[in-house]
Amino acid sequence: MKWLAALLLFITVANADFLMEQVDVTVSDIKPDGSAHVHESIKFLMFGNYSQSVYDSGMTSNDLSFWSTNVGLKDLKLHVNTAKVDIRDFRLRPQPRTRCNPIQGVCHGELILDYLAYPSYQGNTTMEPLAGTGLFTVEKYKPRTRRYTLNPSALSFTTTPEGNVILEQMVHLTVNPPQDSVVTDVNPQPADFAVQLPAHVDSLSWTDIVLVKFSLIFSVEDSIEKEVADFLSGITGSFTRTLSSPYGPSLIAVVLILAGSYLYITMAKRKGEE
DSSP states (O other): OHHHHHHHHHHHHHTOSEEEEEEEEEEEOOOTTSOEEEEEEEEEEEEHHHHHHHHHHTTTOOOHHHHHHHHOOTTSSOSBOTTTOEEEEEEEEEEEEEEEETTTTEEEEEEEEEEEEEOOOTTOTTOOOOTTOSSEEEEEEETTEEEEEEOGGGBOSEEOTTOOEEEEEEEEEEEOOOTTEEEEEEESOOTTOOOOSSBOOSOEEEEEEEETTOEEEEEEEOOHHHHHHHHHHHHHHHHHHHHTSTTHHHHHHHHHHHHHHHHHHHHHHHHHHO
């Protein structure tokens, strides 16, 4: 009976052109504005000469729609919600076929996606992110300290009717908080998570789980030196922008006049004292 079950499984797989193997989505390099680098590795199997020729024909294609149309797998997509996230510097790199079995006609393929995920500023003149956009909402809730809250609606995985994220056994989501961050809340906790919060956590990873009421919050406290450097940088930037404005030459002339007047008065006072 075992050989019969194996045969039926093989026939089922052999009739499919492509079969998803594993999806890894990693969020890292999270910036003060809530933007982050997203790396996706999408691995799948291909069966038969035709599917392999389709794969090979896309080796120079950076068009995700080409792959989603021709491969036809539901998880061959961006795993962030483009209605909530501004995608920048997108790169798609197909990897050469590997571990090919000419007898079974099976090969392994992989697509690597890299991009930056920003909040949206569209139509916003205040230079503040639009509410509800970006992977993280950033709040400066006390001096030198920013609080980052993950935005689940910015993710694009399979969901329940209630909107909870479903991560199948082959789908992995990993978030790497900043090096100097402190995680204050995470729910549901990853498997084998044995950390007493609040604490610094290098990496959080979920798979084979329904993320009910998904929450991840961490904070980052800047050093006094960075605050001073940012303050001086802001002053320098404001001064530079003022000088380059239409009023810049007039401002320079006023400064020179005031400096010259001060020097003249000082020297005249010294001569009077002599």
